[in-house]
Amino acid sequence: MNQRTVLYVEDNEYNRKIVRQLLSKTSYRLVEAFDGESGIASALELRPDLILMDVQLPKISGLDATRTLRADERTKDTPIVIITSFAMSGDRERATDAGASGYLAKPYSPRELLALLRKFLPEEA
């Protein structure tokens, strides 16, 4: 069993559904969380192979959650891709400063998301 686990932290049901259906055709296993707090809890508990983190989240923002996970021994090396709806200059820097491995602007194309995912985490055959 060589299945790779992806954690997607996103509060919007439809966006989660897109990723769920997108990844259903792949070998990735998807775990979902609705806010920053449960996202951190799931990440620390399940130790996913990659985390997709939305920026605007209830309770704890995606950037703060990323900082928390980077500070933790268990998740400090886990790739984290930040997804932001502020496609502005400075957003990328802020994401990188928080410890993000990658950056994706919303609205993202599912094709691009999958490409980025495969770049960081090659699907196991």
Added chain:
Amino acid sequence: MRWVAGIEASLHTKLMAAFGVVTVLFVAMAAFGVHTVVKTTQQAKLLDEAHQRVDWSQQVEQALARQMQFSVLALLSQDEAAIARILRENNRFNELLAKLDAVERAEQHDLVEQVRVSQDEAMAVVADIANAIRDRTLGNVTRELLAHQERLDVEIGARVARLVDAEQRRMGALRDSIASANRELLVTTGILSLSAVLLAWLCGFVISWSVIVPVREAQGFLDHVATGSFDRRVVLPNRDEFGALAQRMNRMSEELQKLDRMKVDAATELAQLNTRLERASRAKSEFLSNMSHELRTPLNAILGFTEMIADGLYGEVPEELKDPLNDVQINGRHLLRLINEVLDLAKIEAGHMELALDDYSPPELIGAVRTSLRSLAEEKGLRFVTDVAADVPIARGDSGRLTQCLMNLTGNALKFTRSGEVCIGAARQGDELVYRVSDTGIGIPPEEIDNVFAEFRQVDATVTRKFGGTGLGLSISKKFIEMHGGRIWVESRVGVGSTFFFSVPLRVGESAT
């Protein structure tokens, strides 16, 4: 000094008064001097007269002595010729006496009269002597006559001596009087000139200080005013020109203070207004920014699902659905572009926009813009070319934002051109890089040229409906270019076409060398 300053009179009057008092003192001194000179001159004349009188009196004495001599001689020689000499002496004596009497004062009149009576008596004796000589009876009466004559002589001599004595006493008194008048003149002149000098000095001192003090006060006051604080007032005891000046300065200061207060109030009001405006502006920007986020989230779902359907994620897409699915995607992307523009403007206005500076290749940037818009040009059957000068080097700037500007300008050019050509170009001009987008489109009327970069403006409101777009693209491009330190402008002729230019520094963020 304060008292002098407080006198209700002009400075001119005060100075004139001071000079007047000093002048009066000098005039008094001169008058007294003249008076003394006149007096002493008079007394000197009197002294001269007294001298004369003493002289005459002494001559009277001499005449008397000679008369006596001649009487004795007449008696001894019993010669009538001697009588004639006596009479001659008598005449001289009488002349002198008459002179004395003419100038003598009342108290001496009696004395002269007595002398004259005695002389008359003496002359009677001489007549007796002459008779006795003629009658040859002298021998009997010689002794008697001689005795009588001697007695009279002594008597006259004593009286003349008294006259002389009186005159000499008067002369002494005159001399004393002259000396005392001189002494008096000296003392009075001394006192007067000393007081004149002291008074002149005092007046000069007091009046000059009654001027210097207010001038210094005014200087201090004006220095204070010059620093921009108007809370002080000049307080002067002066009721002269300086008093009037101080009143006006105080009025000026009050007016300035009033104006200053008004200015401060206005500034405060302005600052409050500014704060309110800033807050309102920030609230607006935050609202727009939040709205953009809220709009993007469902749009992400719409575009995501559409793409996955089109990609066949849910199974084969029937042929007749491919076209409407494409329309959904095109309109979804258009909606996204509109939202992006609104968000950009909100970010720029909130001051949250920063440039991401990097080295980039202008030909590559232009090539990318052409690639992404080529299909649009092909659809409309337009020639779509690029023209980059060979000497354009690697530049530094925010390539993402510059791409956005070129996309916007080129998109507009393609939109507003029905036939002909659209060209994207770049050329180096010194330390600047000039991009241009030219078309053979509808053009912009001259009166609208200034408005094209304003927000929410297109040449004609109907244009917006016909060609689409928010009308924000140009104003956003203008702001991006200005953030780079560049500028944007347009040259256009209606019916011929437009060329939009924008220049940016070749190396943004690096000082020009």
